[in-house]
Amino acid sequence: MGHVPNIDLTTDVAIPQLGFGVFQVPPAETKEAVATALRVGYRSIDTAAVYGNERQVGEAIAESGIARDELFITTKLWNSEQGYDTTLAAFDASMEKLGLEQLDLYLIHWPVPERDHYLDTWRAFEKLHADGRVRAIGVSNFTEEHLQRLMDSADVKPAINQVELHPRFQQSKLRAFHAEHGIATEAWGPLGQGTLLDHPVLSKIAEKHGRSTAQVMIRWHLQIGNVVIPKSVTPARIEQNFAVFDFELDGEDLDAIASLDDENGRIGPDPTTFNVV
Numbered sequence: 001m002g003h004v005p006n007i008d009l010t011t012d013v014a015i016p017q018l019g020f021g022v023f024q025v026p027p028a029e030t031k032e033a034v035a036t037a038l039r040v041g042y043r044s045i046d047t048a049a050v051y052g053n054e055r056q057v058g059e060a061i062a063e064s065g066i067a068r069d070e071l072f073i074t075t076k077l078w079n080s081e082q083g084y085d086t087t088l089a090a091f092d093a094s095m096e097k098l099g100l101e102q103l104d105l106y107l108i109h110w111p112v113p114e115r116d117h118y119l120d121t122w123r124a125f126e127k128l129h130a131d132g133r134v135r136a137i138g139v140s141n142f143t144e145e146h147l148q149r150l151m152d153s154a155d156v157k158p159a160i161n162q163v164e165l166h167p168r169f170q171q172s173k174l175r176a177f178h179a180e181h182g183i184a185t186e187a188w189g190p191l192g193q194g195t196l197l198d199h200p201v202l203s204k205i206a207e208k209h210g211r212s213t214a215q216v217m218i219r220w221h222l223q224i225g226n227v228v229i230p231k232s233v234t235p236a237r238i239e240q241n242f243a244v245f246d247f248e249l250d251g252e253d254l255d256a257i258a259s260l261d262d263e264n265g266r267i268g269p270d271p272t273t274f275n276v277v
Contacts, residue, residue: 003245004043007184007227009159013136015072015105017222018242019044021188021229027053033233034060040239046162046229048076048109049090054097062099073098074105076140080277082108082117087124091133106134107162111146114275118146119153126156138162140188141271144177151181162186165226167196167217167257168265186227191217193267201260205253212240219244220257
């Protein structure tokens with residue numbers, strides 16, 4: 001299957017570049033899906049409080065027999081729990097469900113600008129980090145403006161920003177901002193939430209390499225430097241999505257995928273207006 005490269009988040013914390021996401025995976029299917037992913041070779045698992053499946057992720061980890069220091073576990077704080085004290089309580093609740101003593105990565109799920117609590121929330125994140133309860137702290141769905149405001153008041157810079165990113169919405173400006181400030185880019189919805197699986201440009205590249213379009217998109221993310229977390233509950237697809245280290249896209253392929261970028265290609269919510277709690 002090949003070795004998964006790491007992306008450095010801090011001087012002593014690195015995240016596997018290819019991980020397994022459980023967004024929209026029903027709790028009843030999560031344990032088996034994560035167990036399958038771990039058997040295939042994934043070592044990074046990404047969940048969130050709002051997904052409602054942290055406990056099942058924890059059960060799969062506990063039963064896997066894999067040493068804790070070989071795993072990288074991420075969860076996220078939901079919008080309704082933002083604020084200093086509520087963040088600390090929410091973290092405890094997530095850790096109880098996951099059955100962990102220490103978390104590898106904790107993310108603020110959305111900036112929720114209407115409530116404007118993310119600066120206080122970040123202070124709680126910094127405490128959790130200072131106390132050694134979280135190895136790295138970051139954000140999700142933050143724009144350049146959100147990131148800059150946060151960094152202007154923070155003692156610890158966000159290690160990573162997890163955002164919607166796929167061939168139709170490549171976030172070049174945001175990725176450049178991340179690179180300038182030493183923030184890793186992590187892609188959610190990396191396959192365009194299934195909307196790109198039959199795209200003719202991607203299908204042509206896939207045929208050229210004898211691969212699936214999903215494999216082509218995952219390979220693209222890896223080659224441009226993103227951390228990527230595809231999700232599936234189908235064992236064959238979980239395995240297929242991991243089998244991306246024995247081929248490489250060439251310059252022609254990369255140029256063709258670059259041409260698919262569309263500033264209106266966002267599928268999920270806009271972080272500047274998404275204020276659901």
